Amino acid sequence: MKYNLSQSEENYLKSIYNLIDKTKSSLINTNLIADDLKTKASSVSEMIKKLSEKELIEYKKYKGSQLTENGNAIAVQVIRKHRLWETFLVEKLNFEWDEVHEIAEQLEHIKSIKLTNKLSEFLGHPKFDPHGDPIPNEKGIFPKQHFVINLKQVKQGQFAEVVNIGSDNKNLLIFLTKNNIGIGTKIKCVDIYDFDDSIKIELMDKRTLILSKKVIKNINVKLN
Amino acid sequence: MKYNLSQSEENYLKSIYNLIDKTKSSLINTNLIADDLKTKASSVSEMIKKLSEKELIEYKKYKGSQLTENGNAIAVQVIRKHRLWETFLVEKLNFEWDEVHEIAEQLEHIKSIKLTNKLSEFLGHPKFDPHGDPIPNEKGIFPKQHFVINLKQVKQGQFAEVVNIGSDNKNLLIFLTKNNIGIGTKIKCVDIYDFDDSIKIELMDKRTLILSKKVIKNINVKLN
DNA sequence: TATAATTTTTAGGTTAACCTAAAATTATAT
DNA sequence: ATATAATTTTAGGTTAACCTAAAAATTATA
Numbered sequence: 001m002k003y004n005l006s007q008s009e010e011n012y013l014k015s016i017y018n019l020i021d022k023t024k025s026s027l028i029n030t031n032l033i034a035d036d037l038k039t040k041a042s043s044v045s046e047m048i049k050k051l052s053e054k055e056l057i058e059y060k061k062y063k064g065s066q067l068t069e070n071g072n073a074i075a076v077q078v079i080r081k082h083r084l085w086e087t088f089l090v091e092k093l094n095f096e097w098d099e100v101h102e103i104a105e106q107l108e109h110i111k112s113i114k115l116t117n118k119l120s121e122f123l124g125h126p127k128f129d130p131h132g133d134p135i136p137n138e139k140g141i142f143p144k145q146h147f148v149i150n151l152k153q154v155k156q157g158q159f160a161e162v163v164n165i166g167s168d169n170k171n172l173l174i175f176l177t178k179n180n181i182g183i184g185t186k187i188k189c190v191d192i193y194d195f196d197d198s199i200k201i202e203l204m205d206k207r208t209l210i211l212s213k214k215v216i217k218n219i220n221v222k223l224n
Numbered sequence: 225m226k227y228n229l230s231q232s233e234e235n236y237l238k239s240i241y242n243l244i245d246k247t248k249s250s251l252i253n254t255n256l257i258a259d260d261l262k263t264k265a266s267s268v269s270e271m272i273k274k275l276s277e278k279e280l281i282e283y284k285k286y287k288g289s290q291l292t293e294n295g296n297a298i299a300v301q302v303i304r305k306h307r308l309w310e311t312f313l314v315e316k317l318n319f320e321w322d323e324v325h326e327i328a329e330q331l332e333h334i335k336s337i338k339l340t341n342k343l344s345e346f347l348g349h350p351k352f353d354p355h356g357d358p359i360p361n362e363k364g365i366f367p368k369q370h371f372v373i374n375l376k377q378v379k380q381g382q383f384a385e386v387v388n389i390g391s392d393n394k395n396l397l398i399f400l401t402k403n404n405i406g407i408g409t410k411i412k413c414v415d416i417y418d419f420d421d422s423i424k425i426e427l428m429d430k431r432t433l434i435l436s437k438k439v440i441k442n443i444n445v446k447l448n
Numbered sequence: 449t450a451t452a453a454t455t456t457t458t459a460g461g462t463t464a465a466c467c468t469a470a471a472a473t474t475a476t477a478t
Numbered sequence: 479a480t481a482t483a484a485t486t487t488t489a490g491g492t493t494a495a496c497c498t499a500a501a502a503a504t505t506a507t508a
Contacts, residue, residue, distance in 0.1 A: 006464075006465085008464080008465065008466095029485080029486090030485075030486055030487085031484095031485065031486080039465090039466070039467090040466075040467065040468085041485075041486060041487085042466090042467075042468080042469095042486085042487070042488080042489095043465070043466055043467075044486090045486065045487050045488080046464095046465080046466085046487090046488095047464095047465080047466095049487095050464090061473085061486080061487070062472090062473055062474065062485080062486055062487075063474095089339070092346060093339070093342040093343065093345075093346055094342065095338075095342065099338075102336075103334070103336050103339055106334045106335065106336075107331075107334060110327070110330045110331060111330065112326075112327050112330075114319075114323075115313070115317070115327055118317040118318065118319070119317065121317075122316060122317055230494075230495085232494080232495065232496090253455080253456090254455075254456055254457085255454095255455065255456080263495090263496070263497090264496075264497065264498085265455075265456060265457085266456085266457070266458080266459095266496090266497075266498080266499095267495070267496055267497075268456090269456065269457050269458080270457090270458095270494095270495080270496085271494095271495080271496095273457095274494090285456080285457070285503085286455080286456055286457075286502090286503055286504065287456095287504095
């Protein structure tokens with residue numbers, strides 16, 4: 001179990017992991033990966049073949065890819081590093097949450113298990129990163145999370161608390177910050193507009209705000 | 225002045241910078257670089273040609289290489305990152321000084337000026353890294369150093385203080401640690417053995433120790 | 449100073465990761 | 479059910495960074 005993968009290979013594994021997570025489907029299409037990694041389907045086909053020869057991906061031609069146990073374990077460790085570094089950047093270096101993704105994309109490929117573990121320790125073994133994403137431990141175990149739902153599931157009149165932002169889009173994050181929405185923010189759903197799937201929310205300070213469908217899609221909450 | 229260099233290209237610039245420093249010569253031989261980077265002379269020739277087309281290296285065939293102003297500036301920034309990360313690893317994550325070089329070799333290529341500056345700030349803008357090497361600032365200016373000489377220059381009876389170890393060799397660093405020699409250690413030269421260029425030193429606790437020529441070569445001191 | 453030794457460069461090849469275009473396969477729609 | 483559309487793979491090409499071996503240039507030596 002001594003893989004020495006290139007950054008590219010790690011990125012493919014991570015992408016597949018994230019796409020499984022996002023799409024809740026176990027077989028990931030080649031085009032989806034290509035899209036996610038901003039590369040071409042032909043490049044993906046090639047890489048998938050290589051990774052399946054290394055037994056990190058399970059794949060039958062034309063049928064889509066999934067991760068093997070080993071592939072999954074590696075992806076999880078890359079994600080662990082990504083989220084630990086994001087936490088470091090925000091907590092220790094005072095970066096804004098919209099600035100860290102890009103830098104963490106680089107840092108996640110640093111190869112040193114000892115570094116990762118010491119970093120985690122230094123940060124106090126954080127369970128969630130600045131976007132509310134759970135941070136797996138050295139063994140790949142994720143922390144337990146409260147029951148998380150998407151904001152669009154919240155009914156009129158219900159109270160909820162933001163626990164996670166499901167996107168690294170800089171402008172979305174800046175928008176949320178400007179409107180005082182962050183991890184832990186408590187909100188009330190005061191109105192639902194069916195015609196465009198937007199909603200009106202109320203913050204603790206009684207300020208109200210209309211959120212578009214696209215914004216809502218990326219806000220995950222727990223009910224209060 | 226917006227270069228986007230590969231890790232390899234950065235390594236070549238850094239290597240030339242370090243070799244200029246070490247050899248005190250302004251023209252660096254192709255073979256020296258090959259040796260330093262554990263690559264072949266033919267690869268170096270190729271890369272040198274490329275970097276001189278980018279005007280980062282000044283070079284005439286068969287005559288050796290030197291850095292242009294731009295090449296030097298880039299090398300210094302890579303070195304800045306290397307030394308800041310080494311400091312972080314030792315000061316904040318409690319790594320030993322013999323463990324950090326390898327990891328810093330990876331971290332030095334992370335591209336984010338903002339990260340570098342925030343890291344420096346987080347560390348309190350350190351002037352020297354764990355091996356006593358000076359850390360240049362954002363503008364590439366190195367801190368002033370006291371007059372530094374090599375340990376072999378110290379005469380019998382003189383007192384000196386270790387300010388710098390001129391090697392990243394793990395075993396050398398472990399050896400020094402085991403013998404209570406580190407940056408800031410005060411020593412007295414009690415004997416010089418001409419026949420093998422070794423010396424006997426005395427530490428503050430009166431313990432004496434014989435150091436070989438190779439060890440001495442890598443210990444730089446200031447006289448006290 | 450001519451010859452030998454060393455150093456450096458060039459020529460030509462390999463590998464990883466990308467690409468475009470064409471072919472193969474699968475999915476969709478009439 | 480078959481034609482069309484979409485997806486995926488294959489074929490063949492490019493680039494960066496390495497390599498070996500041979501050629502060229504420089505340096506050292508007899």
